[in-house]
Amino acid sequence: MLFNLLFFIITISVVVVFHELGHYFAARYYNVRVERFSLGFGKVLFKRTDKHGTEWAVSALPLGGYVKPLAEPLAGSSPREAARAISQKTPWQRFVIFGAGPFFSFLLAIIIYSGMKITGTTEPVPYLAQPAPETAAYMAGIKGGDRVLAVNGMDVQGWAEARLALLEPLATGADSTLLLQNPNGATREVSIHFPKVSGTLEGVDLMGQAGLALMAPKPRVANVLDDGAGQQAGLRHGDLVLNAGTHEDISITDLISFIQANPDKTLPLLISRNNTELSLNVTPRAEFNENGQAIGKIGVAFSGQYPTLTVRYGIFESIYLATVQTFDTAWFSLKMLGKMVTGQLSWKNISGPIAIADYAGQSAQVGLDKFIEFIALITVSIGVLNLIPIPGLDGGQMVFCLIEMVRKKALPEQVQEKSLMVGYSLLLFLMIFAFVNDIARVL
Missing domain, CATH: 2.30.42.10 (PDZ domain)
Known part of the structure; x- marks a missing residue:
């Protein structure tokens, strides 16, 4: 549990911080004052203010982070300082600031996928x-x-x-x-x-x-027990089993099933030893399981490779393939969301933080490369989620900016407030639904 939680925190921290860096850099580019950049939420544990007036903070709940731009001009501020509020920027500038977060999410995935393709897997x-x-x-x-x-x-x-x-x-x-x-x-x-x-x-x-x-690999003898049926038949460490009975090019799973199904019966084997084919006969000994059923055993452990x-790819080909993979993954996510909206797929496919923590832990146990690949998948999901045109998400704010560009004026403040209330309610519902799905999986 703690293992999963640790790698969940690492995943969310990396993904969210990179996403918020997109907003931060775009805001700085358009001379918007960023009041705070926080890693985590809640009570501030550590903070430091830079020369641009941005407070860099580490907060108590390490479940993401946020960027807080100056929303409205402060009372009594100079015209130059008032112009640094995000509300004073053009619709296009605000559109870029809101869109920079999802863009950086996709950029992180491209960087990860490119690195994996360059180094090779x-x-x-x-x-x-x-x-x-x-x-x-x-x-x-x-x-x-x-x-x-x-x-x-x-x-x-x-x-x-x-x-x-x-x-x-x-x-x-x-x-x-x-x-x-x-x-x-x-x-x-x-x-x-x-x-x-x-x-x-x-x-x-x-x-x-x-x-x-x-295709399952061919079985190779990994270990032979003393006085077992396999040793008596002449099997040795390193022997490659080619055929068993009438089964040609037999796989490791089929060989084990074949042996278990034929207790006390002599089975012909064709093996390869030092590039020389040999014919052997082995008679599995009957052992009885808990149901009293006879199972054939020969005292040999098999491995398959x-x-x-x-x-591996070159630098430029890796970047191209990584970009294609990132946007293919994003497009696939949108298609799956569309299928859930139209009822073709169950809403139970939506995962919440508990499931993400579980997958983070599982991927980390497999290896560092798989964990990093998992981070790439999550950052694409964050990018797609934030582009959905729901008020309260980046996509919803970008829609407000587009409407303002077309109308030449902003939507009435009352309309925006009600839209945000609907958007936040919908997001809260989705969050609760994801938690319910996670709990159902656990139970």
Whole structure:
């Protein structure tokens, strides 16, 4: 719990501070006085005022932060100082100030994704497993051992890239074109139709449901117990199992299931040892589980190593691909929001701070790179959320500015106040709803 909370605070602090820096720099550019830049909310624990009159503060609740510009001219201030209030700026200047926050959110994602693509990531090679009958992949003619080379005309190198390219068509039920290479090196294109999804996507494996999964690695002997059936059959550390019985090119999961299903039966194995193929016979010993069912055991631990590659790009290509990935992710988020509004997807897909904390902790446990990638995903979400034209969010303020530019005058103050009340009420409702969803997940 504390682990998740720590990485949640880190995530929110990085994402929100970068977002607010956008507002801060834009305000400074247009000579708006920034009264306070706070990391966190509530009681101020530490503060320092710079030469521009901005109070930099650390507050008690480390759940984000805020920038407080001078809203209206202070009583008795000089004309020059009065002009530093945000209300005295042109609609276009205020539009830029409000829009700079979401822009910086997207910029942070681009920086993260660019860095990851420049430094490189190790990914499994996208060799596909034999799809189950009646799945979308099976109907499209995908075979076990096919390697994904491109998705909808976009080249992919590793499995993560393939999954990312397929995320939107999987979630929206769209058709996709895959360029595949079979084990003999021949290439072909297949068209795959993904069924439309509905309800909640929480815990749903869309790739698996479509029949798209990594081909399981071949089993290699990692450990042999003394006096076990495997040792008596002649198995040694490092042996690669190629075939078992009539199962050719058997995977580690299929081999374990095959052994367990055949207690006290002699099973022929074809193995590779030092690049030499050998035939062995092993007889699994029967052991009984809690239900009294006989399970075959041979006293051997198997390991499997997926073939991997390092996906790396040059600086300029990385920046381009990172920019595309950022805005594809933002557009996908908007599509999913639209599906929730129209009832095609459940509102239970909305996550709150508890879920974000859980995901932050999980990603951090996987590795630093996955945690940083999670931060990129959250900063895109913050950018998209703030662009929604709801009064009280940056997007709502930007709409007020656009209306003022068109009308040549601001909306009546009473209209703006009522709009803000509606906007804040809606945001409060969404916040409560997200908390309820989080609690329901926990329970």
